[in-house]
Amino acid sequence: MNEVIKLLNGHRSIRKFSEQPVTDEQLHAIISAAQSASTSSNVQAYTIIRVSDHGMKEKLSVLADNYSYVLECPVFLVWCADLFRLRTAYELHENPDGGYISTTENFIVATVDTALAAQNAAVAAESLGMGIVYIGGIRTNISEVAKLLKLPKYVYPVFGMCIGYPDQTPGQRPRLPLQAILHENTYRPEQLPEPIAQYDRTMKEYITQRTGGKRTSTWSEDMKNKLKTPARIHMKSFLEEQGFLKN
Amino acid sequence: MNEVIKLLNGHRSIRKFSEQPVTDEQLHAIISAAQSASTSSNVQAYTIIRVSDHGMKEKLSVLADNYSYVLECPVFLVWCADLFRLRTAYELHENPDGGYISTTENFIVATVDTALAAQNAAVAAESLGMGIVYIGGIRTNISEVAKLLKLPKYVYPVFGMCIGYPDQTPGQRPRLPLQAILHENTYRPEQLPEPIAQYDRTMKEYITQRTGGKRTSTWSEDMKNKLKTPARIHMKSFLEEQGFLKN
Numbered sequence: 001m002n003e004v005i006k007l008l009n010g011h012r013s014i015r016k017f018s019e020q021p022v023t024d025e026q027l028h029a030i031i032s033a034a035q036s037a038s039t040s041s042n043v044q045a046y047t048i049i050r051v052s053d054h055g056m057k058e059k060l061s062v063l064a065d066n067y068s069y070v071l072e073c074p075v076f077l078v079w080c081a082d083l084f085r086l087r088t089a090y091e092l093h094e095n096p097d098g099g100y101i102s103t104t105e106n107f108i109v110a111t112v113d114t115a116l117a118a119q120n121a122a123v124a125a126e127s128l129g130m131g132i133v134y135i136g137g138i139r140t141n142i143s144e145v146a147k148l149l150k151l152p153k154y155v156y157p158v159f160g161m162c163i164g165y166p167d168q169t170p171g172q173r174p175r176l177p178l179q180a181i182l183h184e185n186t187y188r189p190e191q192l193p194e195p196i197a198q199y200d201r202t203m204k205e206y207i208t209q210r211t212g213g214k215r216t217s218t219w220s221e222d223m224k225n226k227l228k229t230p231a232r233i234h235m236k237s238f239l240e241e242q243g244f245l246k247n
Numbered sequence: 248m249n250e251v252i253k254l255l256n257g258h259r260s261i262r263k264f265s266e267q268p269v270t271d272e273q274l275h276a277i278i279s280a281a282q283s284a285s286t287s288s289n290v291q292a293y294t295i296i297r298v299s300d301h302g303m304k305e306k307l308s309v310l311a312d313n314y315s316y317v318l319e320c321p322v323f324l325v326w327c328a329d330l331f332r333l334r335t336a337y338e339l340h341e342n343p344d345g346g347y348i349s350t351t352e353n354f355i356v357a358t359v360d361t362a363l364a365a366q367n368a369a370v371a372a373e374s375l376g377m378g379i380v381y382i383g384g385i386r387t388n389i390s391e392v393a394k395l396l397k398l399p400k401y402v403y404p405v406f407g408m409c410i411g412y413p414d415q416t417p418g419q420r421p422r423l424p425l426q427a428i429l430h431e432n433t434y435r436p437e438q439l440p441e442p443i444a445q446y447d448r449t450m451k452e453y454i455t456q457r458t459g460g461k462r463t464s465t466w467s468e469d470m471k472n473k474l475k476t477p478a479r480i481h482m483k484s485f486l487e488e489q490g491f492l493k494n
Binding site for chain 1: 370
């Protein structure tokens with residue numbers, strides 16, 4: 001196993017940061033690595049908003065499920081899927097009808113482009129000794145976040161990301177057995193029950209140990225609870241208003 | 248700049264592979280790195296289908312825009328967003344009503360989880376001296392692909408990925424200037440025209456040189472053409488039939 005794979009395998013989300021700052025030069029190196037990720041037909045359909053203003057970070061940390069580390073992290077980035085820039089390019093040559101901008105295909109392209117770039121940024125930051133955590137909570141009050149960041153139509157915040165030097169060394173959560181996620185030639189539902197049962201035992205042990213017995217739930221129980229609870233059901237109407245997913 | 252960032256910055260998509268095989272051990276190391284990526288609330292909502300059957304690869308290469316490298320690459324993976332596994336977990340504890348599985352939020356979670364894992368796999372493969380290319384073309388005939396791979400409901404192929412040792416050294420396409428993609432505190436549309444114009448000049452020069460003058464289009468022209476042309480407009484109805492994006 002080489003050093004890069006060791007780095008990737010060693011990932012843990014970091015939610016407590018030291019006061020050591022991240023320099024602009026470092027941040028630009030991280031963003032440059034992000035930009036080097038693959039992008040569908042070179043559309044580069046994402047925009048990164050660095051939120052440096054303290055008041056805005058305070059508001060965002062409340063809007064994003066009250067995570068204090070959104071406020072406390074040295075660098076907070078909001079990763080946005082962005083088709084507005086494409087429309088800007090389009091309008092340099094065409095009437096402002098937008099073409100086929102609102103398709104579900106373009107929504108996927110922009111979302112995937114954003115995630116690929118962000119993951120490169122995560123790896124780059126960790127290679128510099130920093131830690132990161134993705135903030136899906138940015139979607140909990142997505143309309144307010146979009147207003148605060150003045151996002152134009154055809155842009156939506158996919159997730160946030162805290163970056164900084166770690167001030168904690170959290171344990172690493174085990175993952176599903178390989179058998180559950182890697183299939184050969186066709187999808188094999190019959191391949192799932194055994195690794196899920198195995199993972200349930202692993203996670204129960206892990207969670208029990210980590211919480212000193214306060215939580216003892218299995219993975220499948222956690223997933224059941226997740227699917228049973230409505231979460232961010234505003235996403236569809238928000239995205240449609242932003243000009244996405246029309247056809 | 249450290250070695251990891253150098254590796255990330257050096258990414259080029261590879262579309263021609265040598266005959267040197269990728270071992271199962273290497274593939275498993277790549278997948279393990281993929282699994283180490285962040286995942287929303289530990290849902291791990293993706294499945295990787297390795298297509299090793301020659302006949303199936305032949306069919307997929309035709310379905311995916313006739314890319315010969317889908318057939319020729321040593322390893323071809325289809326990266327699927329997967330909520331079916333979550334539903335399987337759910338049904339261990341609940342009636343099979345599926346809960347809130349079909350929300351747009353869960354669609355985003357699964358799509359992002361898939362992309363983060365895939366990008367880690369890409370980085371891991373490149374760290375081993377291999378090359379990769381993402382195959383968005385897998386969505387061009389997505390219903391046929393889903394049938395061929397026997398994908399159950401709540402699973403969709405986000406993209407394919409060819410992996411192998413490079414038998415080419417393609418040039419590296421320049422990216423948009425930093426100013427176009429990094430904003431501070433709020434989205435600033437006024438920040439776009441200048442870097443787009445600058446990038447248009449850069450890309451025109453790059454494309455003209457690379458194609459010996461056969462193509463001379465700018466980036467904004469390419470984007471205009473892209474938005475003007477309907478592409479994969481079947482995605483919405485396909486995804487709805489698969490159980491996604493209902494609410």
